[in-house]
Amino acid sequence: MTAISVVFDHKLGDARLEKRANRILHQMIKSGSGVPNRLNTHHRERMGMSRFLNNNRLSMDALVNSITQSWYTEEYADRDLYVIQDTTDYNAIGHKGRLSESDEDLGPLWKDDTNQEFGFFLHPGLVLDGDSGFPLGYTHLHIWNRCVDQPNRHERNYKRQPIEQKSSYRWLESIDYSTQVLKGHRGKVVHVMDREGDIYELFAKPMPPNHHLVIRTSKQRVIYDESDSKHLLWQYLEEQATKGLVIEVAIPRQKKRKARKAKMALSYGRVEIARPKDRTKAQGPDRIPLYFVQLKELEHSVPDGEAPVHWTIWTDMVIENEHQALKIVDIYQNRWNIEELFSLLKTKGLECESAQVESGIAMKRLVIMAMQAALHLLQLLKDRDHVYQEKATLLIDTQDLTFVELLIPIYEGQTQKQKNPHPPESLARLAWLIGRMGGYSGYKSQSPPGPKTMRWGWRRFQEQLSAWRIVNQIKLD
Known part of the structure; x- marks a missing residue:
């Protein structure tokens, strides 16, 4: 057994569960698979894994805490760390005959009734070394599912609901868990999020002074510039783009986009975002000061058949020059690591969605453990x-x-x-x-x-x- 497969020692409250958990993780890493039948050639081993995953004494919190508490040492205490957040889903539709749609650990993946796919969601906090970008571990692994009979957004008056009652609360909650795992950390901690993290309550959230935000914008907002003039965000950014410096940026390949060196207009500045009309004073101040960085691809740089790249990023870190602006862009680009992690969890790696298990809770436990195996594969790849x-x-x-x-x-x-x-x-x-x-x-x-x-x-x-x-x-x- 390798040194990396003792993650669960003295963490699950039962030596037999810990031994089995370490063995399963070792088998996942060794085989590069998260499918139980591919991990074990012997019937006895397969049955032992099945009993483990369905064991009522196996706490989900204990599994998660074992993983999130396994990597941090004093060696990292003075380093800058990036905590990358994002959400992926586990789609159980391929196991419809095996997994019941009435299973309380499974639920609809879509917000409407037109799509019958069901499963659950996973929201990790992936930690990267700020200097090298190397993946180190996790601060949290949040796993949940929608209820089958959950009222729709209109019935719940979703916009008026407290943030704590919304699924988007996971973005704020992850910061709380990161703060706990990194308690006493002396270096800078930057929380990096895509568009879904553009949440007013998140910007208003108190954080330790060494914790910061880098979040891609997604919402039209009322803002005030440095002369206290009122604007709508999109129109203001459009005006700023025409004043930007032209720089060259390496754009990573995606499904609908080729990797390329893009000519982009860079603009940045300080504004204050206004509290949305549907929020109360108890949910945040009238205005929150933030800095923005905008990168907008020039028309002649866009390949035929592709949309221009346009990034606008919020941060609470001071931006007073081009160097600081580009540093924020560099930090945000580290977000692609979590996309690679998800691909290693699924089709390009462990293929967890092909796993045949007996229940939703067993699948959740399997996926949590597979996240640790996927981390090690990501380290090898990087x-x-x-x-x-x-x-x-x-x-x-x-x-x-x-x-x-x-x-x-x-x-x-x-x-x-x-x-x-x-x-x-x-x-x-x-x-x-x-x-x-x-x-x-x-x-x-x-x-x-x-x-x-x-x-x-x-x-x-x-x-x-x-x-x-x-x-x-x-x-x-």
């Missing part, structure tokens, strides 16, 4: 180029480094360009090998290995590592 200079022992035992060095010459080519360029015992050296075992050519001129390539390489590596361990054990015996 340090392919030795940017973060992490050690291979983050993912494998020290004694397995010998096997890594035995394998590398087999996958190296004749030329220098096809040699493993990374230092011994580094995570990047292991990642290069995993990529080659998954089908990567090894040439830097080609695209680096992606999640699927790394997943297949990781599985092959673990299979061969297991065989090597058996052979060595036979020799010892």
